[in-house]
Ligand SMILES: Nc1ncnc2c1ncn2[C@@H]1O[C@H](COP(=O)(O)OP(=O)(O)O)[C@@H](O)[C@H]1O
């Protein structure tokens with residue numbers, strides 16, 4: 186088993202506003218190995234973007250990491266000075282965003298924006314940087330790369346711009362690529378092409394990926410393992426096959442039931458989870474999901490569930506009191522193994 | 526682009542035509558006439574009538590207007606009623622000082638407004654922001670004549686750093702340093718007024734850009750915040766600021782008239798005031814026409830600059 190590239194431990198991220206502070210992400214823990222892809226899924230507003238921006242330390246003026254650590258190599262990114270962090274951004278960790286239409290600066294050419302990054306992190310001359318940028322554009326399947334490099338972003342379609350973003354993100358051969366809903370704003374065929382491209386590049390470069398999406402289909406296609414987030418917390422973590430075969434958390438099950446399946450009878454109604462994500466200010470006591478959960482009991486209403494391990498190798502975890510017995514069983518089994 | 530410019534100029538012609546009719550009427554509606562304004566006390570009524578007849582002032586207004594217009598179309602701006610010099614000659618003597626004053630004032634305005642506007646936006650609601658907003662409010666609301674007189678009092682009378690007015694020291698040898706020394710105060714006064722409104726534009730323009738996605742992309746590359754703001758944000762924020770110069774040109778012309786008068790700056794503004802005083806119709810009409818051309822031209826230049834600054838805008 187190779188060692189971890191990224192270890193996020195009990196991350197808590199908060200934002201200050203004039204009324205005080207709101208905690209947007211709480212107790213998020215996960216690991217990622219080189220070349221591995223972790224999917225982060227959940228409804229909008231549940232803290233996926235804030236988690237990824239915490240790793241980049243791009244939380245703006247009002248956001249900050251309040252607790253926990255984010256270890257990359259030997260460094261804890263949560264503690265690193267800004268100057269050191271700048272050296273990591275775009276170089277060791279890079280990021281692509283949801284809105285390809287607005288993620289590129291409209292007044293600089295594609296080449297200018299790519300070379301800016303390349304010159305910042307790689308020891309190349311301007312001419313070499315330009316050649317390299319063209320090479321990267323070709324790699325992500327942009328036709329006429331030599332000409333496109335002199336174009337402004339508005340000349341390109343959304344799909345092409347996202348390809349440019351990917352080319353830029355991969356230029357410095359990052360160890361980790363964070364893709365925050367990279368295909369959400371694109372139409373279905375383009376979405377499939379972009380995912381295909383990312384899979385191809387992942388194979389070539391062995392880059393680890395944090396793939397964020399509210400779309401379980403995208404997650405199923407890309408991820409090795411999955412974090413399901415709800416209201417700022419991880420509610421379930423599992424290997425991608427385990428998650429889709431045996432979703433445990435009532436929220437995960439709800440998400441699965443709300444995906445349309447082609448093979449189903451079209452008359453069958455699509456299930457959806459009733460209610461909405463609670464706002465951060467009005468977080469319910471006990472389990473954060475209990476107000477929408479069909480199985481909630483007294484304990485769920487009053488006590489906060491921890492993330493419980495429910496299989497032998499600590500690979501499937503769920504934040505739900507319904508699995509407490511199963512967790513105890515696993516604990517006992519492990520104890521026995523240790524003693525034997 | 527060339528076609529676009531030609532089209533814009535063609536559209537501007539009827540506007541100019543309207544402006545000339547309008548200003549001809551207003552100039553003639555002003556009480557008094559050129560003859561009364563410069564008459565010597567022992568002239569008889571017959572002398573006055575004779576003089577008016579000689580200047581064509583007894584003809585109906587439309588006849589006077591058509592006469593003036595046909596002169597203009599032949600490149601003839603006429604002769605001043607008061608100095609009897611050719612109007613074109615008087616203007617060409619004075620346009621240099623005015624352009625020098627306005628140009629310096631614009632440069633000063635930008636040098637003040639851009640850094641203050643950026644600081645104010647990037648540190649929104651800080652004391653810096655409040656200070657600069659107050660500055661801009663003062664700059665907009667203090668009239669030029671008040672600021673000018675205050676500046677003369679402080680810098681020329683109390684501290685005696687700069688001369689009180691004029692463009693060169695009387696009896697001096699002139700030269701660039703001397704002119705520069707005379708230029709500073711009026712240019713500062715004129716520039717501060719413009720800077721006041723410009724700070725507000727820069728601030729709101731930068732604030733609008735600060736939330737844009739592409740700045741997050743720039744930060745995610747590992748760029749220093751200095752470049753994120755001064756390269757990626759500023760370049761976008763400048764686009765709307767460019768239009769502000771176009772809008773500020775009328776303000777600048779008006780401000781220059783007052784400032785030149787206060788500082789005895791020998792430019793077109795001073796000439797305008799003098800020709801108003803003497804009801805010197807040909808000179809006044811020429812000044813009006815020039816101001817109108819300047820405003821229309823600056824609007825055109827603004828639009829052209831706009832398309833240079835913003836690659837998304839193409840005219841055809
Ligand atoms: N800059 C910010 N200031 C204050 N609150 C924020 C900020 N960014 C995100 N949040 C809050 O954090 C929560 C999680 O948001 P986000 O991570 O963007 O959700 P998503 O899972 O859709 O990506 C939301 O409730 C959002 O309101």
Ligand SMILES: [Mg+2]
Pocket residue numbers: 230233234235365366
């Ligand atoms: Mg998001």
